[in-house]
Amino acid sequence: MDRVKEKEPIREKSSREKMVSGSAWMTGGSILSRLLGALYIIPWMAWMGTQEVANSANALYMIGYTPYALFLNVATAGVPSAIAKQVSYYNALGEYKISQDIYKKGLQVMAVTGIVSALLMYIIAPFIAANSPTASVSDGTQVIRSLSWALLIIPCMSVTRGFIQGHHTMAPSAISQFIEQLGRVVFMLVAVYFIRIVSDGEIVSAVSASTFGAFIGALFSIVYLLYIIWKKKPELEYNLAHSKNNIKVSTNEIFKSIIKTAVPFIIIGSGITLFQMIDQFTFAPIMESVTALTAKQIENNYAIAAGNANKLIMIVISLAGSMAITSVPLIADLLAKNKMKDVRMQLSDSIQLFFFIMLPSAIGMAVVSKPLYTVFYGYSAFGTGILQLSSFMSISLGLFVLLGSTLQAANQTKSALSAMGLGLIVKLVFQYPSLWVFGTYGMLVSNILGFGTTVFLMLWAMYKMTKLNISFLMRRVLLMILITSSMALIVFIFQKGVYLFFEPKDRFGALINIMVSSSMGGFFYFYAALKTRLADRLLGSRVARLRSKLKIK
Template sequence: MHDQNDKVNDELTQEKMLEGSAWMTAGSILSRILGAVYIIPWSLMLDNLYLQANALYVQGYNVYSLILIISIAGIPSAIAKQVAHYNALNEYGVSVRLYKRGLLLSLMTGIVCAMLLYFGAPLFDNGNTNLIPVMHSLAWAVLIIPTMSLTRGYFQGFQDMAPSAISQFVEQLFRVIYMLVAVFFIIKMMRGSWVTAVSQSTFAAFIGSLAGLLILGLYYFKRRKYYRRLINNSNNELHVNANKLYVEIIQQAIPFVILGAGISIFQLIDQFTFFKIMNIATNYSSATLNQLYAIFAGNANKLIMITISLSSAMAITVVPLLSAAYTRKDKREIGHQISSGFVLFAFVMIPAALGMTAVAGPLNRVFYGNLNGSLSANVLAFSSIISISFGLFTVVSAMMQGISRNRIAVKFFVYGTIVKFITQFPMVYIFKEFGPLISSGIGFMVANGLIIRLLNKQYSIKSYDMLNKLNWIVLFSLITYLVALTSVYAGNLLVSLFINQYGRVGSFVVVSISSLIGGLVYVYLALKSRIADDVLGNKAEVLRQKLRIK
């Protein structure tokens, strides 16, 4: 009877994880796609100024991302974790008080960090005064994003992922609309400065965050009766004072800041060292270095963040579920969830990354035209492989936070950062624009390896069953890669009979054909082998019946 109950609980947990992952993945993917697709009209409007504009945009956004993470202070994930903790104890009243206290904290940090970015802009410009107006425009978004992110964390603590996903999409949609309209007006209508166009493009973050916050407010208003009912049916045995709530939020938030900023920290290391190292290693002009920086830190990064967002969405889903299991001291469930999380991550991330590698050439042309054609395509292909280590870090660090191993996770990340620093100069000196990607990959692999070893030591996650599934996923992903790559060559030949296969339209057709064929092959293999059952549950059988796969 006990085993049967465990099995039911495992299935319910997996359903929650899958449902949460589905919402967060959909929201994250759609917003990331929007965040990449805008590049096509944006680059066309800026024309030959595009790479210079994109380099400025990326440098401004890197500083903004770090300030934003500090302003958010890890509060959304900390709130999600603590809300899940108190909800597991049937103390919903404490969860609501925690959220309200967090709101005040997020408002304060938002104001302080917005002022830091605005008035401290000259300190972060890295010798480029054009960056100052860009950072001024981004400071406005820092004011309200912490409150929006906190509210998302509150919903996530209830395993309610829909509000977060939908608000994320709406935020990106309004950001992109404002950005494109503003740039069109400045560049095409007013014949204005490209620096002003970039500044308004970054100010769009404020417009988007306002829209996202409004959506969350509507969801909160819609669910308020449900939350009141939960509070009325709570145990109401815990009485946590205000100061203790603040201490809990801050204690949980600080590690989330460091770990959440992991990728941004590595990107800032690149931003402040790449130009200096390249000036030693080469005699390239400033314009050429800006172009190279834009290719690996801007162009490639925007596209690989689509696949990384898959793992980020799953990471966010794992935290409250692990936290609830940790509160119940259910070691078996913790191990099961961690193993399931790894399989789910691999099932989506590995084929997505390898698939992007296969179609890197035409995909790069769709978004960026023929600017630095083969170099841009090679950087994108290499970035796609490295992105697996980036995505894995978001997952394993979230798992460590979910089981309250925050400090150890931070320590391992520091080790990875030290390795990044040590390898940065030789990698950039030898491999030029590929160097930052190599050193980042090595740094994250060190951090990931240390975290996974600890998780296995404490919860015995390394089982034959999990490794067997991972091996099949890797094999199927490699087959998918080969099929997609072959489809690219065949697609180029076919498309060349009608239109220019190296133009944007021709490349889009090739990407669509190759992605569709590769995707169908992977889906077939996953369903046929029953690997998909471990990820999709009963839905896999429904898909098999519809596709007539035995």
Template sequence: MNEIDNSQGDASRDKMLSGSAWMTAGSIFSRILGAIYIIPWRQWFGDYFYRGNALYGFGYNIYSFVLIVAIAGIPSAIAKQVSHYNAMNEYGVGIRIYKRGLVLSAALGIISALVLYFGAPLLDGGNDNVVPVLHSLAWAVLIIPTMSLTRGYFQGYQEMAPSAISQFVEQLARVLYMLATAYIIMEVMHGDWITAVSQSTFAAFVGAAFGTLTLGFYYLKRRKHFRGLVANSNNQIQVSPKQLYREIIAQSVPFIILGAGITIFQLIDQYTFFPIMNNLHVFTPNQVSDLFAMFAANSNKLIMISISLASALAVTAVPLLSEALTNNHKNEIKAQNTNVLSMFMFTMIPAALGMAAIAGPLNRAFYGIEYQGLAANVLTVSSIVSILMGLFVVASAVMQGLSENKRAVKYFFIGTAVKLVVQWPCVHFLGVFGPLISTAIGLLVANFLIIRFLKNHFGYDMQQIKGTLVNVGIAALVMYVVALAMVYLGNMVMSLFTNPFSGLVSVLVAVIAAVVGGFVYVYLTLRTRTADIVLGARSNGLRAKLRIK
């Protein structure tokens, strides 16, 4: 029996590693592109950078929420349902679900785009500059639901490469358009910074168009394979169009709420931070805007790089868990749950602590020396909170994969209520750190409830979980200390020759500290065999290359 359990665990881990590798690569490269653009963008905006970035973040938070509603959780629902029917050798039903989903997503895209465009004056939070930004973002809402749906269809077949590659192409096209328009408007034409921000947000439409074309190419390439699977299906299940729509909607509604979880927390910050801070009568409106940009736009853009690791795991876990649940493989579910949580700890904890260690030079490299001390501290706190954000993304996805949608939504609402209760005192007494602390408290409650339920009803290999947590925690803390020491050492050495706080020097110091810290973490987890829990036999090859006994 143990051999069977081990083989199931190895198989599930291999599937998850393979899928996560593609999704992680796509997410990481996309997020890095989405962060690197800020360096030239900041230079071209000059004195308008903080106001421009705050406006960009304000508009994007609203857009993100509308987009999640427009997508309606359909991609994840499609991935889950396609995987469910594929496991039953009913591939034809999966394709019919996809086609019905296309109609639904196109309709939702049109309706949501109209709402965002014509409702912009009601959503601007009293800032007229937000209206043109929302108008430009409405175009992206038209086509992104269809693009996301097609990604979900591929994920239902556990084919992650098309999603990952299209994600990278989408981001590359978006960033190139952003930089081109920002340079032309601000540097060549010496134009209006609000117009430049509006064009930067319109880039979401340009990126989505290229991402959709990439998925279309992969679909045409795989169409013959899909038709072959349908031809060899059992074809014993007949599902009416009405039932297909009912299944899609029933599965997608919880995905809307849970998929919007982090965004909902950010919107709470967006609409409460300004009134609370302005009532303190300590900061000017421009200073409050700068503080908002510091945690809601600047830090958030960087921590999303590490959170994308959790997102990749979440996307991979849903169809795998749905397949195991369909086949009633209880040991497989337990193995998947354990692997998901182990892989999350193995990747997310060192990523967050690593970013916290290099927060100073990293913040200077991307956002300059203005507010550098405070901004670096905000990024440090944001990095720690990102662990809880990532855990919520993964834990809620596991709940959805196991068809515990309603319970997951209930736990999220409890966490949201806790955040609302503590939001005012946190912001009032802690200022710019307040929204981050209230988010941490709310997510801590939601995560605790979800993890406790999964442990009691589906199970974890607690010995593996505890061992991974202890070993990863120790290795990550050592890595943090080493990376932090490298930052201080790098600044001291550079100060002997040049300005240690310049952008180029900050990049150099951050990269050296990250590489050295990362090597220490990899070495320690390989030496203690902690990496074996997550990577399996692949660890032996890495040990051989690094000459670790």
């Protein structure tokens, strides 16, 4: 009996258990990080000044952050997933020495890419600012350059996250994300308060200080991750001592392996940012030619569509990123063991779990878009409409994030890249006619068409590789759609009821509305998922036990 108890703690979790556990950690970390990244906007915009001044500040902020996100993706986006994939693969083979060498060499590679990316972004900042929808090129340049400092730290931080994820340990990565965001938000709010409220300083100074917060947040995060590596030292040394060492890989081969694996992840990881860069460079000139809007109105509309709504939908899109981060090392591990049937099941589970979480999140956000936008930015019929369409768009963006990473983990990089390339072409082709027909909404319409094309091609590539049971997937997703639609109706009814007692344009009333209607919708979705056994099938025995305790038959 004692002998049995000794073995139980080292029982290897199934892929589904690892997926659910890892996704829970990464989702929790991402949601908390994204919520912080959205909640700060309330005092931030209030301290900036009037709503018009605040929107201009937000537009300036986005003009800096969009190219920064692209440089960040080039420097790091592929690295955590690439390192996690490589480390997980060699750990599965018992080649712990190689996996640790990959981490050390990855640090060297990323230190160089960080320096190069920071210098390049600093140098070409005036060019980016000159081609963006901003009233002042010098202000745009200052903001973009303030972000370049973060690129010196974040690449090495990303390597460390990937190494930890490769050991199927997601908690430290999730916590480090939260620490990074907390450090960034606290710094930027303190800085903006002193610059705008205490010193009555310039808008550009406040925005530049805000964007410099990325450097501060990264600093806190990497210190925490290094502490985790130090704590794992006994385990790493034990693994190293018991490494099989049957495979010999040279330093050059390790460098090539990291770069070869990381580059596709970088390109796919830059997908959303590349779509946003198309908007940043084409929105103003196209809108000037097809509308009678002034430059200030165009800047304001861009701030609402690319900044305000984007901050909120990224909360739900981060859910897909969390699942992608978790699934990459799992799929790499299964491929290393040549378990193709399990790979097919893992891909199917990932897609189902995505829709299970993403559908109620995105559709729910669309239904409560009016009070949600009011709470964060103040009442705006235009802003509400943009957020509604953005919420629906977030489903295709989230699916792109998940499928892009999982296809690469399954060694289907070429299919992923070609799908994204065709999606970008569709985006470019439809950008002008969409803006001409739909105005600012056209920016989102062309995104939906572009990402829709990419997602369809990725799903087709996944089907050809694994022969996924499409009819089974469709039945599961249809059930989720039916439950989500019922949830949306309940949220809508309660929202209308609350509006009988509170003014729609009032921030406090909007907050009460969200709390009441979202709570009722969430309760219904939770109950329906348990009642139909959907949650049992996706989340495992723990949920089944919960359903039993709640006496839901």
